[in-house]
Amino acid sequence: MKEKKDIRILAFESSCDETSTAVVKNGSEIESLVVATQIKSHARFGGVVPEVASRHHIEVITQITREALEEAKVSWEDLDAIAVTHGPGLVGALLIGINAAKAASMATGLPLIGVDHIMGHISAAQLVEPVEYPALALQVSGGHTEIVLLKDPTHFEIVGDTRDDAAGEAYDKIGRVLGVNYPAGKTIDQWAHQGKDTFGFPRAMIDEDNYDFSFSGLKSAFINTCHHADQLGQELDKYDLAASFQAAVVDVLAEKTMRAIRQYQPKTFIMGGGVAANLGLRERMNKEIAALEKAPKVILPPLKLCGDNAAMIAAAAYNQYLAGNFADLTLDADPSMELPYAEDYK
Amino acid sequence: MKILSISTATSDLSVALNEADHLVSEKIEENQRNHSVDLDPDIASLLAENGLSLKDIDRFAVAIGPGSYTGLRVGLTTAKMFASILNKELVGVSTLQALAQNFAGEDALIVAALDARNKNFFAGAYRGKEAVIADGHYHLSELLEQVGALPDQKVIFAGSDFSKYQEEIAAGLADKDLRLAEGEENLLHAGAIGRLAVSAPVLDPDQAVPNYLRRTQAEYDWAKKTGQEFAADSAYVEEV
Numbered sequence: 380m381k382e383k384k385d386i387r388i389l390a391f392e393s394s395c396d397e398t399s400t401a402v403v404k405n406g407s408e409i410e411s412l413v414v415a416t417q418i419k420s421h422a423r424f425g426g427v428v429p430e431v432a433s434r435h436h437i438e439v440i441t442q443i444t445r446e447a448l449e450e451a452k453v454s455w456e457d458l459d460a461i462a463v464t465h466g467p468g469l470v471g472a473l474l475i476g477i478n479a480a481k482a483a484s485m486a487t488g489l490p491l492i493g494v495d496h497i498m499g500h501i502s503a504a505q506l507v508e509p510v511e512y513p514a515l516a517l518q519v520s521g522g523h524t525e526i527v528l529l530k531d532p533t534h535f536e537i538v539g540d541t542r543d544d545a546a547g548e549a550y551d552k553i554g555r556v557l558g559v560n561y562p563a564g565k566t567i568d569q570w571a572h573q574g575k576d577t578f579g580f581p582r583a584m585i586d587e588d589n590y591d592f593s594f595s596g597l598k599s600a601f602i603n604t605c606h607h608a609d610q611l612g613q614e615l616d617k618y619d620l621a622a623s624f625q626a627a628v629v630d631v632l633a634e635k636t637m638r639a640i641r642q643y644q645p646k647t648f649i650m651g652g653g654v655a656a657n658l659g660l661r662e663r664m665n666k667e668i669a670a671l672e673k674a675p676k677v678i679l680p681p682l683k684l685c686g687d688n689a690a691m692i693a694a695a696a697y698n699q700y701l702a703g704n705f706a707d708l709t710l711d712a713d714p715s716m717e718l719p720y721a722e723d724y725k
Numbered sequence: 726m727k728i729l730s731i732s733t734a735t736s737d738l739s740v741a742l743n744e745a746d747h748l749v750s751e752k753i754e755e756n757q758r759n760h761s762v763d764l765d766p767d768i769a770s771l772l773a774e775n776g777l778s779l780k781d782i783d784r785f786a787v788a789i790g791p792g793s794y795t796g797l798r799v800g801l802t803t804a805k806m807f808a809s810i811l812n813k814e815l816v817g818v819s820t821l822q823a824l825a826q827n828f829a830g831e832d833a834l835i836v837a838a839l840d841a842r843n844k845n846f847f848a849g850a851y852r853g854k855e856a857v858i859a860d861g862h863y864h865l866s867e868l869l870e871q872v873g874a875l876p877d878q879k880v881i882f883a884g885s886d887f888s889k890y891q892e893e894i895a896a897g898l899a900d901k902d903l904r905l906a907e908g909e910e911n912l913l914h915a916g917a918i919g920r921l922a923v924s925a926p927v928l929d930p931d932q933a934v935p936n937y938l939r940r941t942q943a944e945y946d947w948a949k950k951t952g953q954e955f956a957a958d959s960a961y962v963e964e965v
Contacts, residue, residue: 398962420961423951427851430794434934435962437798442931443807443964455810471795474761478799481765482806632834708765723925 386459386700389447389483390693393436393476394468396420396427400447401689402458406697407505408451411450411684412690413443417564420622425561426551433471440479443447447689455487460485462673462696465493465706466716467522474527481708490592496687497718498535500651501527502695503685504678511531511646512675517636519660521547521562524632526590526639527647528721531700538639546628547654549594553601553624557617560639564716568657571625573667574618578604580627589725591638597627625659633663640668656685729768729807730919733800734759734792734820735839735884737912740767742775743919751776751916760799766846767936767943768803782813786922788913789817790936791839791847791860799933810931816925817933818918823862826917827910834877838868847938848884848894854921862938865890869897878902884911914959934958 392399401412421427448454459691463480484491499633501516514529515538524546526539544552545613547564554563578683580600583593601624608615640648650664661679668674683689699705728743738760741751752767772778787804790797801817808815821837828835834857838848844865850872852857858871872880880898883906887894895903940955948955 415962415964417962419963423947424943428941430942432943433795433798434937435958436957437802437805438934439962440802441805441882442805445809446964471798474795474799475802478761478764478802479806482803483810485765485769486807486810623773708761708769713757 380609386697387453387457387720388460388462388492388693388696388700389458390462390494390696391476391480391688392464392499392687392692393472394464394466395472395687396432396560397687398436398443398475399687399689401693401695402442402447402451402453403506403550403693406694407509409506409690410453411447411565412687413446413450415439415443419599422560425555427469428631428725429471431468432469433475436472436475440475444479444483455489456512458701459491460490460492460696462492462494462692463692463710464496464499464692466496466713468496468714470712470714473714477564477699477710477712481710482628485708491706491708491710492699492704493710494692494695494699495716495718497523497525497527499691500697501529501535501649502698503680503691504647504649505694506684506690510649510678513643513645514647515640515645515675516649516651517632517645517655518652519546519650519654521545523652524592524594526636527718528643533702535718537718538643538721538724539592539635541594543549543593543595544598546594546632546687547652549598549628550654552598555621556605557662562656564657564663566619567625568659569620570618571659574616574620574622576623576626577619580622580623582631584620585631585634590635592631592635594628598622627707629663633667634661636664637667640671644673645675647678649678651680651685653686655679656682726783726923727777728784728786728922730786730915730922731764731768731800731804732788732820732913732915732918733764733796733797733914734788734790738763738767739913740764740771741915741916741919742771742777743916746920746923748830748916748919750827751914753772753912753914755912760796764799764803779807779809782807783802784814784816784922784933786816786818786916786918786925788820789933790820791938794819794935794937801933801935802964804935805930814927815930815933817920817936818921818925819849819860819936820913820963821847821849821884822851822854822856822921823917824856824913826920826954827851827883827906827912827914828881831878831881832872833881834867834872836872836880836882838959846885860936860938865893866897869894873898880904881906882893
C-alpha cells in the first residue's frame, strides 16, 4: 500500500496582541510554535491599543517566520500550504499576518488558506487528540463567548452566543475595579480559589430556553457592590469578591453548556479560548461531564494552546486543505467575521 | 539590477519595475483604499506582463514612510517577506522624497507634504533628491516658517490638497514664487521609488519598520501620565 503523504502547513496568527507562527504536520502534530506576545506593551495602557498592536506585529514578522521553519527543521520546499487568520480580530493587526502569508505564498508558490480565528481556537483540540464529530465546543475568550456545534471538520455553527460582553472582557473589567492589571483572568481565578461565593451575584439568562449568555449585568452588580462599600468606607474581601464573580460566570457557562451537550449528544466536547485556561471552569466542566450517563470525550487543550497561537490556525487549515478550500491573493481581513448561526438558534 | 518597488503609503497604490534607474513598467491605481486586496495581484500582473517572476528581482523597494500607518505596513510587510524568503535586498525610500521627484528637473524647492489632520503635515522639503527640511511632523505654521527661512525663490507644494490653505500659505511666504501642485502632479509613483532605490541603503528585513514619524496617542498619553521614557520597541515584545 502506498504510504499517505504528510501534509505540512505553516500558519500565521496576528489577530490581536500575539504574533505567532507554527508548522503543523497532518493537522495534529506541532513541529514548531513561536509566539511573540505584546502583553508587556499593552499593560501600559490597561488594554490592547490596536495601532500599537499592529506596530509590534510588523516588528517581528519575518524573524518569527524563519524561526518557525528552523524550529521545525524544515524548509519552504517541505511545506504544502500557508495559512493565516483573516478574521475576526483587529483589522490593522490581521493585515500583518495576511500580507505576510500572501507574500510568502507568492514567493514560494504554495497554496494559501484563510482561517476563521474561532474555528482555529476550537481546532486546537485536534492538536491534543482526534476530534470525533459531531462535536460541541465552548469557546470563551476576551472577545467571544460561544457554544459551537461542529457538524464535521469544516462546518461549525453557533448555537449560543453572548448578548453583550464576552466572559473574558468581564474578567478584565472587574479586574480593573480590584486593581488587577490587564489581563486579569489568571489573578481573579487564583483569588477565587482562596475565597467563598458570599455575594450571590446574578446568574443572567440561566433559566432561559436558549444557549445565550449575558455578562454585563453581572459586571454592573459587581461594580455597584464595590462602589457602595467604598461610599460606606467598608473594605470587602477581595478573595470572596473574586470567588463570587467567578462562581456566577462558571455557573452560567456550565449550566448552559451542559444543556447543549444533552441536546446535541456530541461525541467530543471541546473547550477553547483564553478563558478555557480558567481552572474554576475546567474543574466544573470536568466534574459535570463525568457525571453524565453517556459522556462525550472531553478535550481541554493545554494552557499554551488556549491563548492565541498559530498552531491552532494550522490545525484548522489542514481541515480546509483536505476539503479543497483555498484562498487567492485578494484575501482580505474581515474584522467582524462570524461563524454561521445554527438553524435552530433561538 | 532589477528592482520591484511598491507604494501603499497614500491613497494611490503603485507598483513598478525598474532596471537600475531606468523605468521598465509602472502601475498606479488612484484613490483606492483597499491596498491589501490589490497589491499582490498588481505585483503578479506587473511581473507576468514583463515575463518575470519574483525570483528574478534583485532588490525590493518600498515607500517606508511617512504615510497612512496601515498602508505603510501593508507595503513593508509584503516587501520584507519577499526579501527575507527569497534572500534578496530590501530598501526603504522616503515617501516624501519620492513625491518630490514628480518635479525632478524643476529649479525649485519642493515641499512634499501629506495631510496629518488639524493643520498638521508629515512633510519634508527637497532640492532634487536632497532633503533640506528633514521629514517630520509639522504644524502648517511651523512648516511655512522653516520654508520661509530658506533662500529658494521658487517653491512648489506637492502631495496633498493645499487649496484650502492657499491664503495662509501665500501670506506666510509672501516673497516667494509659489505653486500648489494639482491633480496628477500629486500622484505617488513607484517608479520614482525604484529610481531612488538604486542608491538607498540596504535594510535588514528583521529590523525594518515603517518610518511613521509619530508615536501613537496612547503612548504619548502614557508617557505624560507616568513621566516614563519610551523603551526600545523590542523591549515590549517577548517570545514565550
